[in-house]
Amino acid sequence: MPLxxxxxxxxxxxxxxxxxxxxxxxxLYIELAYDALNKRRFTDKWLDFAAGLYxxxxxxxxxxxxxxxxxxxxxxxxxxxxxxxxxxSVSVTFxxxxxxxxxxxHWNETTYGRxxxxxxRMFGAGPVHVLPRGQPRVPGFHHG
Numbered sequence: 001m002p003l004x005x006x007x008x009x010x011x012x013x014x015x016x017x018x019x020x021x022x023x024x025x026x027x028l029y030i031e032l033a034y035d036a037l038n039k040r041r042f043t044d045k046w047l048d049f050a051a052g053l054y055x056x057x058x059x060x061x062x063x064x065x066x067x068x069x070x071x072x073x074x075x076x077x078x079x080x081x082x083x084x085x086x087x088x089s090v091s092v093t094f095x096x097x098x099x100x101x102x103x104x105x106h107w108n109e110t111t112y113g114r115x116x117x118x119x120x121r122m123f124g125a126g127p128v129h130v131l132p133r134g135q136p137r138v139p140g141f142h143h144g
Contacts, residue, residue: 003030003037003055023061028068029055041123050123053116060110 008015015021033054037047058094107113 001044002034003051005030007048008052008055011052015056015059020063025062026055026057029058032058045124046119053112053119056115057110057116059108060112061106080121112130 033051037050104117107117
């Protein structure tokens with residue numbers, strides 16, 4: 001059963017405000033997520049998880065741009081390992097290369113997007129696990 005708007009808000013409480021994140025926007029992104037995802041690559045639970053990450057990413061981007069629906073202000077922050085730090089006048093530099101995939105485009109702009117992109121790689125273009133004949137089938141893996 002596909003992820004509902006109420007299920008999404010329960011799993012992602014940051015999007016519980018129905019004024020900042022109107023039901024129509026949430027439902028639109030959930031629908032677009034299921035249209036975009038390859039249903040043959042995921043079990044139902046993983047498909048719903050991916051649709052939730054997709055929806056949260058898009059809603060976060062809407063909020064960062066002020067959103068047509070008046071979403072939350074500011075984007076999800078990007079940080080990585082501390083690369084350098086100063087104490088006087090407080091300055092910290094992060095190594096964002098450790099958390100960013102250079103091929104992920106706008107998916108790098110939110111934590112949800114980075115998780116979504118990694119999930120797609122894990123179930124799609126990533127490595128293929130081939131089991132010997134006679135072994136039980138594992139969902140999400142190619143069986144040769």
